[in-house]
Amino acid sequence: xxxxxxxxxxxxxxxxxxxxxxxxxxxxxxxxxxxxxxxxxxxxxxxxxxxxxxxxxxxxxxxxxxxxxxxxxxxxxxxxxxxxxxxxxxxxxxxxxxxxxxxxxxxxxxxxxxxxxxxxxxxxxxxxxxxxxxxxxxxxxxxxxxxxxxxxxxxxxxxxxxxxxxxxxxxxxxxxxxxxxxxxxxxxxxxxxxxxxxxxxxxxxxxxxxxxxxxxxxxxxxxxxxxxxxxxxxxxxxxxxxxxxxxxxxxxxxxxxxxxxxxxxxxxxxxxx
Numbered sequence: 001x002x003x004x005x006x007x008x009x010x011x012x013x014x015x016x017x018x019x020x021x022x023x024x025x026x027x028x029x030x031x032x033x034x035x036x037x038x039x040x041x042x043x044x045x046x047x048x049x050x051x052x053x054x055x056x057x058x059x060x061x062x063x064x065x066x067x068x069x070x071x072x073x074x075x076x077x078x079x080x081x082x083x084x085x086x087x088x089x090x091x092x093x094x095x096x097x098x099x100x101x102x103x104x105x106x107x108x109x110x111x112x113x114x115x116x117x118x119x120x121x122x123x124x125x126x127x128x129x130x131x132x133x134x135x136x137x138x139x140x141x142x143x144x145x146x147x148x149x150x151x152x153x154x155x156x157x158x159x160x161x162x163x164x165x166x167x168x169x170x171x172x173x174x175x176x177x178x179x180x181x182x183x184x185x186x187x188x189x190x191x192x193x194x195x196x197x198x199x200x201x202x203x204x205x206x207x208x209x210x211x212x213x214x215x216x217x218x219x220x221x222x223x224x225x226x227x228x229x230x231x232x233x234x235x236x237x238x239x240x241x242x243x244x245x246x247x248x249x250x251x252x253x254x255x256x257x258x259x260x261x262x263x264x265x266x267x268x269x270x271x272x273x
Contacts, residue, residue, distance in 0.1 A: 011079045011127040019078050019125045023071045030071070034063035038220075046180045054231035055182035057224040062189045065217045066196065067091065073209040081206030082131040087199050089119050089132065091192045098188055102164060104171025104178060139203040144253040145211060149197030152218075152246055155239075156190040163187050163233065177232060186233055193217065197250070208254055215250030218243050 036044055038060030040053055047056040070084050078085070096115025100108045123129050163183040170178025177183055193214060200211035222243025225235035235243060 015125075015127045016078065019127055020075055022122070022125050023074055023078070027068055027071050027075075030063055030068035034060050034068075036060075038064045040224075046182075051232055052177070052180070052182065054224065054228045054234040055177065055180075055185065057221065057228070058182075058186055058189050058233075061217050061220055061224075062185065062192070065220060066189075066192060066213060069213040069216070070210070073206075073213065079127040079131070081209060082126075082128065082134070083199055083202070083204040083206035084210055085122070085126050085206075086132055086135070087196055087206075087210055089123060090195060090199075092119055092122075094191055094195070095188050098184060098191075099181070102167065102187075103181060103184060104168040135204075137202045137204045142201045142203050142207075142253065142257055145197065145201040145250065145257075148246060148249045148253065149194060149201060152197060153194045155242060156194060159235075160187050160190050182233065200250070200254075203257070208258060211250050211254040215247045215254070218247030218250065220247075222247060 037047070037056045040056055040060075044056060046059075047053075067088065070088050074081055074084050074088075092115055096111050096118075100111040100115075123132055126132060163186045166175070167178050167181070167183035167187070169175075170183060196210055196214040200207045200214060221235070222240045222245075225240030225243055226237060228234050229237045229240065234240075
């Protein structure tokens with residue numbers, strides 16, 4: 001079959017295999033590099049003492065749950081979940097942009113260059129790269145998910161502003177958290193949580209998996225905040241409870257939306273027969 005006569009949605013098998021191989025390798029690297037952070041195991045590089053436990057949990061959530069979880073969800077029919085790939089690429093862009101400009105030690109263009117190359121490789125490897133340029137949604141917005149995300153953004157905004165300031169000023173004052181980029185990691189995590197919730201609310205292909213990943217991440221962070229209420233940068237007890245509620249909200253709304261969609265499809269099928 002010639003390329004011109006292939007169905008529009010068809011992808012080449014080698015392209016899928018290439019992407020799955022790259023994604024699988026990255027997942028293994030993520031688990032090896034940050035799985036211990038997620039479990040708060042001692043002796044991790046960049047977390048020299050117990051005062052960094054909350055930031056260690058944040059690093060694990062960011063790398064293992066959000067990045068690794070999104071890649072894991074893409075291992076099965078990646079071409080059917082372009083939203084997840086868009087989320088990964090945008091998240092990498094946010095990470096590289098902030099680490100190039102907001103560390104407190106000046107502009108680092110090499111970080112941006114590395115990010116651009118990494119994004120280009122992943123975008124090329126994705127089985128349907130042109131789908132990554134499409135941000136239109138054929139479905140209506142999920143207003144409950146959007147509402148949860150707006151509330152989360154309002155609550156996280158002061159944390160983002162405060163800890164960005166801590167990072168920039170702390171670097172000049174030799175603050176150990178700033179020197180290890182813990183405050184900046186916290187800012188990045190908050191931004192990509194908001195990004196993920198906003199993108200899931202569009203209900204584009206891949207939104208269910210993304211909403212679950214965001215929900216699980218909030219559940220984990222809420223639990224860690226309750227476990228480490230006095231750790232530097234922790235959300236504290238109230239923040240931990242709000243994190244748990246947010247995580248339950250994302251997961252509950254997603255399950256409800258899935259059930260409602262299935263019932264609507266069943267009713268439509270009965271009506272057509």
